[in-house]
Amino acid sequence: MLMKIKLTIALLTLFTVVFMAGCDKIDPPYINESGGGGGGGEGEVVQKVLLEDYTGHTCVNCPAAAKIASDLQKFYGEKLIVMAVHTGFFADPMQPPFDTDFRTEVGDKWRTDFGFVSYPSGMINRGAEGGRIAGKGQWASRVDAAMQETAKASLKIEINYAEANRQLALKIDSRFLQNASEKYLLQVCLVEDSIMAPQRNNDPTVGETPTITEYYHRHVLRKDLNGVNGETISSTSIVANETYIHEYNFTLNTDYNADRCSIIAFIYREADLEIVQVEEAHIK
Amino acid sequence: MRKLLIFVLLLGFSQSYAQDFIDKAQVNGSFQIDGQYYQPDNAIGIFDSTIDGRKMGVNGFGNITYTLGKFSAGVRYEAFLTPLAGFDPLQEGNGFPNMWASYQTDFIGVTVGNFYEQFGNGLVLRAYEEWTLGYDNSINGMRIVLRPTPGITLKGVYGTQRYYWQKFENGNRGIVRGLDAEFDLNQSIKSLNDAPVRLILGVSGVSKYQKDKDPLFNLPENVSALAGRMNLSAGKFSFATEYAYKINDPSAMNNFIYREGQSILSSLSYSQKGLGVVLQLKRVDNMSFKSDRGIDGNALDINFIPPINRTHSYSLAARYPYATQPNGEMAMQFQLNYKIPKGSVLGGKYGTGIALNFSQVNDIVRTQVNDSTLVNTQGTLGYNSDFFKVSDHIFFRDFNLEIDKKINQKWKAVVQYMNLYYDIATIEGHAGEEAVKANIGLVDITYKITNRNSLRFELQGLFTEQDNGDWAAALLEYTIAPTWFFTLADQYNYGNPDKDMQQHYYTVSVGYVKEASRIALTYGRQSEGVVCVGGVCRQVPASSGLSITLSTSF
Numbered sequence: 001m002l003m004k005i006k007l008t009i010a011l012l013t014l015f016t017v018v019f020m021a022g023c024d025k026i027d028p029p030y031i032n033e034s035g036g037g038g039g040g041g042e043g044e045v046v047q048k049v050l051l052e053d054y055t056g057h058t059c060v061n062c063p064a065a066a067k068i069a070s071d072l073q074k075f076y077g078e079k080l081i082v083m084a085v086h087t088g089f090f091a092d093p094m095q096p097p098f099d100t101d102f103r104t105e106v107g108d109k110w111r112t113d114f115g116f117v118s119y120p121s122g123m124i125n126r127g128a129e130g131g132r133i134a135g136k137g138q139w140a141s142r143v144d145a146a147m148q149e150t151a152k153a154s155l156k157i158e159i160n161y162a163e164a165n166r167q168l169a170l171k172i173d174s175r176f177l178q179n180a181s182e183k184y185l186l187q188v189c190l191v192e193d194s195i196m197a198p199q200r201n202n203d204p205t206v207g208e209t210p211t212i213t214e215y216y217h218r219h220v221l222r223k224d225l226n227g228v229n230g231e232t233i234s235s236t237s238i239v240a241n242e243t244y245i246h247e248y249n250f251t252l253n254t255d256y257n258a259d260r261c262s263i264i265a266f267i268y269r270e271a272d273l274e275i276v277q278v279e280e281a282h283i284k
Numbered sequence: 285m286r287k288l289l290i291f292v293l294l295l296g297f298s299q300s301y302a303q304d305f306i307d308k309a310q311v312n313g314s315f316q317i318d319g320q321y322y323q324p325d326n327a328i329g330i331f332d333s334t335i336d337g338r339k340m341g342v343n344g345f346g347n348i349t350y351t352l353g354k355f356s357a358g359v360r361y362e363a364f365l366t367p368l369a370g371f372d373p374l375q376e377g378n379g380f381p382n383m384w385a386s387y388q389t390d391f392i393g394v395t396v397g398n399f400y401e402q403f404g405n406g407l408v409l410r411a412y413e414e415w416t417l418g419y420d421n422s423i424n425g426m427r428i429v430l431r432p433t434p435g436i437t438l439k440g441v442y443g444t445q446r447y448y449w450q451k452f453e454n455g456n457r458g459i460v461r462g463l464d465a466e467f468d469l470n471q472s473i474k475s476l477n478d479a480p481v482r483l484i485l486g487v488s489g490v491s492k493y494q495k496d497k498d499p500l501f502n503l504p505e506n507v508s509a510l511a512g513r514m515n516l517s518a519g520k521f522s523f524a525t526e527y528a529y530k531i532n533d534p535s536a537m538n539n540f541i542y543r544e545g546q547s548i549l550s551s552l553s554y555s556q557k558g559l560g561v562v563l564q565l566k567r568v569d570n571m572s573f574k575s576d577r578g579i580d581g582n583a584l585d586i587n588f589i590p591p592i593n594r595t596h597s598y599s600l601a602a603r604y605p606y607a608t609q610p611n612g613e614m615a616m617q618f619q620l621n622y623k624i625p626k627g628s629v630l631g632g633k634y635g636t637g638i639a640l641n642f643s644q645v646n647d648i649v650r651t652q653v654n655d656s657t658l659v660n661t662q663g664t665l666g667y668n669s670d671f672f673k674v675s676d677h678i679f680f681r682d683f684n685l686e687i688d689k690k691i692n693q694k695w696k697a698v699v700q701y702m703n704l705y706y707d708i709a710t711i712e713g714h715a716g717e718e719a720v721k722a723n724i725g726l727v728d729i730t731y732k733i734t735n736r737n738s739l740r741f742e743l744q745g746l747f748t749e750q751d752n753g754d755w756a757a758a759l760l761e762y763t764i765a766p767t768w769f770f771t772l773a774d775q776y777n778y779g780n781p782d783k784d785m786q787q788h789y790y791t792v793s794v795g796y797v798k799e800a801s802r803i804a805l806t807y808g809r810q811s812e813g814v815v816c817v818g819g820v821c822r823q824v825p826a827s828s829g830l831s832i833t834l835s836t837s838f
Contacts, residue, residue: 012438012465023491023531024504030534030542031663032502060715064539075499112336115373118581130456131374137536138578141497202715203539205661210709210716 032075045177047151049143050266050278051082052123053219054116056090057098060202060210065120065136066218067206072143080143081280082219083191083264087111090119090200097198102217106189106224125149125275126268152177153184153267155279166252168283170225172265173243180238183270186246187230190222191280193260222256225263233267258283309352314837316415317344320368325828328787328809341368343375345415357385360398364418370815370824371418372581374448381446382422393429398422401441403464403488406588407528407547408509408573411445414817421585422446423460435471439464445575445584458494458575460586484515486526490586492575501540501663507533509545509573509587525550528587530573534662536580537572538611541666545570549590558623564592565616569648569669572610582820591819592617593643593682596702598726599775600746600757604706606645606680608819614674617643634690642683647675647710678719681705698728708751712814712823722748736765747779754779769795775811801836 053069055062069082086102088111093101110116114123114132121133124142134142153176160169174186199215201207207215224230225248233244252258266278319342322335342365349358363378364371384397400422403409413420425443432438442461444452466486470476488511496503513526530545546569553562566589573587589608592615596602620640624631650659650667659667684702691697702724708714726744733739742759759773771793780786791808812826 012463023508024506026502026504026532026542030502032500060713071500117373129454131450135536135578135580137540137580138576140500141578144497144499200715202709202713203660205539205658 045151045154046079047147047149048079048081048278049076049125049146050264050275051080051139051143052110052126053082053084054087054111054119054121054123055084056086056088056092056119057100057102057197057217058092058094058200059090059119060200061136062090062120063199063201063206063212063215064203065122065139068136068139069122070218072140076143076147078280079147081264081278083189083221084217084219085110085221086217088116088119097211097213098200100197102195102197102220104221104223106228107221109228125278126273128272128274132273151277152180153277155265155267155277157263157265157279157281159263159281159283161252161258161283163258163284166254166258168248168250168252170246170248170263172246172248174233174246174267174277175243176238176240179240182238184233184238184267184276185230185270186226186233186244186265186267188225188246188248188263188265190225190252190256191262191264192220192222192256193218193262195220195257195260222253222261225250230268252283305352309350311348311350312838313346313348314835315344315346316833316835317342318368318831318833319343320827320829320831322369322827322829325809325826328785328789328811328826328828330826330828338366341366341371343368343371343415343418354388355386356388357383359383367418369827370822372448372583372822374450375418377449379449381420381449382424388429391431393427395427396425398424398446399427399441401427401439401462402588403439403462403490404486404511404513405526405549405590407526407549407571408488408490408511408530408587409441409460409462409464410585410588411441412588414820416815417582417817417820417822419582419817419820420446421583424452425460433472435468435473437464437466437468445586447576447579447584455495455497456576457579457584458492458577460490460492460575462488462490464488481518482516486513487511488513488528490573492573492586494575494577501534503534503577504532507531507573520554520556521552522555523550523552528571530571533570533573533577535572535574535577537574538570538666539660540662541570541660541664543570543666545573546671547571547589549592558625560619560621562617562619564618566590566592566614567648567671568608568610568613568615569671570611570666582822589819591615591816593645593680593819594619594641594684596684598700598728598742598744599759599773600744600755601684601700601702601724601726603746603755603813604704604708604711604720604722605814605816605821606682606706606819607711607814607816607821609645609647609679609710612648612650612669613645613679614648615643615645617641632689633692637686637688639684639686639688641685643681644678645680647677647679649673649675677707678705679707679710694732696730698726700724700726700728718750720748720750722746722750738763738765742773752777752780752785767797769793769797771795773808777811800838802834804833806831806833 051069073080073082085107087107091103093099120136123132125146156173158171194216196214196216199212201209201212262280262282264280266275268275321340324330324332344363346361359380360382361380364375367375382398386395400411411421411423423443423445428440430438440463444459469483491508493506496505509530511528515524526549528547532542534540534542549566551564568589574584575586576584589610591608593606622638624636626635630636648669650669652659653665657664682704686700688698704722706720708717708720724746728742730740740761744757746755755777757775761771763769773791775789778786789809789811791806793806795804807830810827813824814821815824
């Protein structure tokens with residue numbers, strides 16, 4: 001009996017010590033000040049990351065998610081590209097003031113294909129590790145992990161915009177750093193930034209609740225320019241350092257503000273849908 | 285882990301005990317299959333596009349437990365092909381998520397594999413499974429239970445929690461370790477064995493480890509929570525309380541604030557023949573505790589905040605159930621159960637049961653940590669909160685009175701009235717919507733035709749000017765005991781402000797029960813709503829079609 005009591009006391013002491021030592025009490029500053037932007041010496045291909053924010057104007061938690069995306073973009077600079085995909089129930093046009101319609105055919109297709117149900121949710125380079133769909137609380141660590149990947153390809157977007165007739169001519173160069181036998185696709189999209197329209201909100205630290213009347217919707221996906229699944233980069237095996245050129249011409253919708261529009265192009269692997277490189281270029 | 289379990293099983297089998305392995309063993313099991321065939325029903329907003337080709341959903345499980353003396357082992361099979369509407373799409377898949385082996389003696393119990401566990405009320409640790417929610421936060425790891433002397437129980441757990449079908453790898457979620465010690469003074473001290481005053485004390489400590497991979501925040505990788513509890517009973521009175529504390533745990537749930545968490549739950553009760561009175565109080569402040577700080581849904585909870593509200597079973601009374609707010613709430617509940625004695629004027633020949641219940645949940649009071657920082661700003665201490673102050677913001681209030689009366693050998697009845705306040709903006713996230721203020725009344729009458737045949741009739745009304753407006757519901761159930769039951773039911777949303785949504789949600793059901801097996805078929809409509817178990821809730825979308833439930837155990 002005495003032995004057992006001694007054992008009990010010893011175990012309790014051991015666990016108490018472990019617990020006391022196992023606490024990380026954090027002191028200010030709580031936020032890391034140094035940015036994660038920059039990187040990439042001259043001629044070095046920088047790995048960029050796409051954060052797709054699936055959202056809707058009646059989704060009350062979505063402004064908080066958009067703020068996280070914005071904070072991450074401030075931290076990483078141009079290395080992080082954000083695209084807001086308005087789709088699903090929370091994006092449906094409703095009674096004023098929620099009668100705007102930011103939905104797109106391509107966004108709806110992606111939502112069903114990837115199985116988005118709860119909002120806000122997102123994808124980081126559409127990577128499947130740890131689950132393809134990530135809640136807003138997972139974005140930062142997933143983005144950071146994706147930033148650590150070695151670049152496999154580079155993308156260059158050249159835009160020729162004629163303001164008079166709103167004609168856009170795009171030339172997109174894709175270049176892989178190594179030979180590849182897998183099939184890769186190029187997806188090209190048009191996004192419009194900072195569109196003011198009401199947004200539901202329940203986070204007072206982000207804005208007024210329950211509705212932010214003058215809310216700036218950032219990086220809104222407007223349309224795809226080469227099909228909902230993009231198009232194959234090369235019908236044959238990828239050859240390292242060869243430039244694959246894709247060109248597109250279209251007229252910019254007069255409803256869109258050309259000053260705030262940009263083109264997002266990304267390359268993804270057909271086998272696992274993972275994005276290996278992304279680039280963004282402003283129309284003007 | 286599976287290979288290890290198979291090895292353990294084979295090792296036992298290959299010994300000279302092979303015959304005992306079969307003859308002296310006991311095998312138990314339980315199975316359930318819930319299936320539904322969906323059909324478009326445009327009137328309630330279900331189109332072909334809603335179904336999206338998934339015409340059928342099936343959720344099923346099977347548990348098998350093998351016991352041989354002090355050794356036991358088990359497996360759990362699950363299939364969600366595809367998950368029923370309203371269940372998380374991450375459920376989709378099939379396989380054996382849980383396997384375990386255990387050895388138990390009076391002194392020690394060891395479990396390896398997947399297990400469920402609870403420390404005290406669960407304020408710092410509760411691993412459990414709830415089929416109706418599609419919830420399972422079981423721990424995959426090791427558990428040791430020691431009983432060194434009578435009245436002392438020590439528990440230790442170490443492992444990772446289940447997250448749907450996702451394997452633990454590369455630190456994709458945290459590791460949970462915990463210790464609980466419980467001292468039953470009356471059992472420990474011989475002279476107090478039969479004392480009228482009984483005292484049980486307990487302490488718990490739980491810690492999680494999750495690597496900080498966040499570029500923006502400087503996050504704690506080891507987060508601990510501690511709790512102390514007491515159960516004291518003397519005669520007809522009993523008092524139970526538990527206090528829990530958690531250090532800084534910034535997470536998606538609390539908007540990445542660095543405030544510590546606290547929770548206290550107390551209950552005082554009095555019980556004698558024909559009378560029971562319970563008063564419960566609870567305060568919760570920043571006590572969400574998950575093994576992945578990035579998750580904000582119903583998954584990977586390490587702890588559990590018990591609700592102190594009545595759980596209603598009648599459909600309209602249960603239409604607006606309360607979901608626990610782990611970021612902050614102050615709650616109280618009073619419950620009185622009284623049986624008016626037989627032979628009295630009000631009690632009649634069989635007595636009359638009265639159940640009076642009142643519960644209210646308010647927000648806690650939060651103030652700014654300094655003049656320039658808004659409450660709950662991420663990357664700060666979040667807020668200050670006076671422990672004893674109650675906010676004016678009411679989340680939930682439920683006053684209900686139920687009377688049940690057996691009138692004679694043939695008739696019995698239940699009558700219930702409920703007055704409800706339900707902050708739908710907070711509980712269901714419908715920002716900007718007015719809180720639901722509802723009156724609900726119901727009668728439930730059973731007529732026993734013969735010893736085997738009975739009819740039960742329910743009539744309910746829910747009256748509110750908010751949300752979807754007024755509802756009426758009726759149900760007629762014919763039972764041929766102990767095998768058959770037939771049910772006709774309808775819920776009618778006649779007060780919906782949208783005329784197109786003033787719909788009937790009818791169902792026709794038939795069920796067959798034989799020994800431990802039950803089969804039920806239901807055809808009809810399911811209205812959109814929320815289902816909660818223990819304050820944990822999931823949304824249920826409207827659906828239409830044929831459903832089947834089959835369960836058995838041995």
